[in-house]
Amino acid sequence: MRVEDFDMFSTLLKQRSGLVLTRDKAYLLESRLMPVARKWNMKGLEELATTVRTRKDEALLRDITEAMTTNESSFFRDQKPFDQFRQLVLPKLMEARAAKRSLRIWSAACSSGQEAYSLSMILNDEAAKLAGWRIEIVGTDISAEMVERAKSGIYTQFEVQRGLPITMLVKHFKQNGDKWQISQQLRQMVSFREWNLLGDLSALGQFDIVFCRNVLIYFDQPTKAKVLESISRQMPQDGVLYLGGAETVLGITDKFKPVEGQRGLYSMGGFSAAGAKVA
Incomplete structure (x- = not known):
């Protein structure tokens, strides 16, 4: 070339x-x-x-x-963030949102949807506690092809074997030939749309929890700062941001601070993990 x-x-x-x-x-x-x-x-x-x-x-x-665009994804990728979500973040924010009984979750750069659907499976498990709550999961990606794949909820045998417990596969998926499709109930819990992280995020609305994992590693410092500051404008003070294990906000932006004792978890200062333990 x-x-x-x-x-x-x-x-x-x-x-x-x-x-x-x-x-x-x-x-x-x-x-x-x-x-x-x-x-x-x-x-x-x-x-x-x-x-x-x-x-x-x-x-x-x-x-x-x-x-x-790199479209690497898997169900329950790295596991720890999902344990944090189930055991720490969800209970804390449910307590904080008890009056309005509403939560919005964003899976940014969602690729073919495994992260968003992993969250939907956890929320399905917690359905009894969330009765009467309005929960919305939004997945976005720059790739129109990936967004359409995510909407279909159809995955190969290889894809469902990566990180997805067999109990979850049996409970939430239906086999069709050599492919597996996630249940309609879980597909209805997630809305997917095409969106560029470098664009205006305001139309997406406010989110209590944002997963933006393994995205910033592909950007230079000014672009990382721009994206993080844009995300901060879409979150309340006690909202929670997830980044990948190799990513950080340190030296990039002062909008977010690490949540003490919780690797990969960030907040604008209003979220505390005090007294919590994640297995």
Whole structure:
């Protein structure tokens, strides 16, 4: 790939998705964009680059962006955040929201929906405690293809074997050939929509709990700060933000602070884990 073409594609991707690619990742760009070139009946990446420069085709730009977006996900990924959610965050916020009996949860960069559906399974288990509550789970992703997959709730044998306890599979999924579909009851608990984290988040409304895990690692420092500050505007003081194990707010923004004793959990200062233990 020509250096000027790599620079053009990497600039485009950073503008549209926040993704930062260094030149040592040229092989990744080539392997993921060649299928896009073929889809658009182009001979190769040079023709693809020329086309991007000479005409603004939103469908083509979308295909390029989606091809480079990492869509790695699994049910109950890393487990600890879900234990925190069940044993600490949910009880604390239910106590704090006892008067209005309402909770909104956001799974940002939700990929094909496993994180959001994992949360729905936990909430289903806690249904007796949540009787009379209005619970909303919203999953968003930049990829239209991933959003449609998430809405369908259909997963391969490999996908349901990654992190999903067999009891949950039997309880919540129906097998259809070599695929599994999550129950309609759980699909109705989650709404999915296409959304760019770099865009205006205000239309999504306020959220008590935000899962934005393993997303910031792909951004540079200014973009991380921008995204975190945008998220903070959509949360109350005692709202809870989840980041991935390799991510932090330290040195990036002062909008969030780590929740003491709870790795990966952040708040704007109004949430306390005092006295709580997570197994």
